[in-house]
Amino acid sequence: ARRNVLITGCSSGIGLALAVKMAKDEQKRFKVYATMRNLSKKEPLEEAAGHRLGKTLEIKQLDVCDEQSIKACVNSIPDRRIDVLVSNAGMGLIGPIECQTIDEMKTVMDTNFFGLVRLLKEILPDMKRRKSGHIVIISSVMGIQGILFNDVYAASKFAVEGFCESLAIQALKFKLQLSLIEPGPVVTEFERKVFEDGMKMDLSAADAETAEMFTNIYLKNYKQIFQSLGQSAEDVAEHTVKIILSENPPFRHQTNTLYTPMTTLKYADPNGDLPIDIFYKMVFQHDKIFSASLNFIKLLRWRSRKSFDLGKPSQ
C-alpha cells in the first residue's frame, strides 16, 4: 500500500529535496504531504515536483510553532493517516551568547524542539492507535556533539535527541519506529542564513577576545568547512529515504562518514574531556591536532585491550 508521508519545512533545503525524491519514486510507494510555514514560498517546490504535483505530492501549510496550523493540516489528510512523519523544519543560530537575546534563543528552541513536540502531540496518538508509523527526525551531529559558537542550536538538537531517546522506548511497545537522521554540514539556505546573520551580528556586548574569535576564527573558516565537508540536500534526502525504506530502521543514522570519528570521541571517553580537547586543538592549535589524534588512537587501543582483558570481545 502507498504510504502517506508528511514532511515539514519543504520550501527549501533537505525538506524540499526529500519531498521531491519521494514523490518521484518510480514504484509510487509514497503520497507526500509537503508542508511549509509560508505558502508564498512554494514555487521552487512546485517547479521541482513538476507533473507529480497533485498526484504523488500535495503542498500544505504547516507552521511547527502553531498548534492550530498543525491540527488543521493533519485534519485535512484522509483519515488523518500519516504513516511516515519527517520532522525537518529547523533553524540555526551562531555567535557568542552575550550577543544573542533570550527571545532569539527561545525561537530556536521553539522551532527545533517544541516544533517536534507539537507535531507528535497531534500525530503520535493516531500512530499508537494504529500500532504503525515511522517518525523520522532531521537532527544533526550537533545533537550528539557541541561545537564552538553553536551553543543554543546544539542545545536544541540535544533536546530533540533526549526527547527521542526517551520516547523510543514507548514507541517500541506500540510497534512504532523512530529514527534520528544526523547530518554534518549541508549546503542549504540554512548555512547561508546562519552565516549572513553571523556577519551582521552586533558584537559590542562581547569582549574583544571573544568577538575576535568569532569573526577571525569561526566565521573565517565557516564557508571552507561547508565547502570541504558539506553534503548536498539531495544526498541527505537519499540517506533519509533509505532509512524510511529499510525494514529495520536504526535509531540513529549519520549521513556524513567524515564526521563519524568526531562523534565517536564522545563515546570513547566517559569523562567527556576527549572531544572537548580535540575540538579545542582543532580550533586554536592546528599543529597539535596530530598528537591529539594519536592520543585518541592510543585511547581506543587501550580501551579495546581493557575490554579484552575483562574477557569481552574487543569491538
Ligand code: NAD
Ligand atoms: P533550510 O533553511 O533550507 O530548511 C529549513 C526549513 O524549515 C525552511 O524551509 C524553513 O522555512 C523551515 N522552517 C523554519 N521555521 C519553521 C516553522 N516554524 N514552521 C515550518 N517550517 C519552518 O535548511 P536545511 O539545511 O534544509 O534544514 C533542515 C533541517 O536540517 C533542520 O532541522 C536543520 O537543523 C537540519 N540540519 C541542517 C544542517 C545544515 O548544515 N544545513 C546540518 C544538520 C542538520
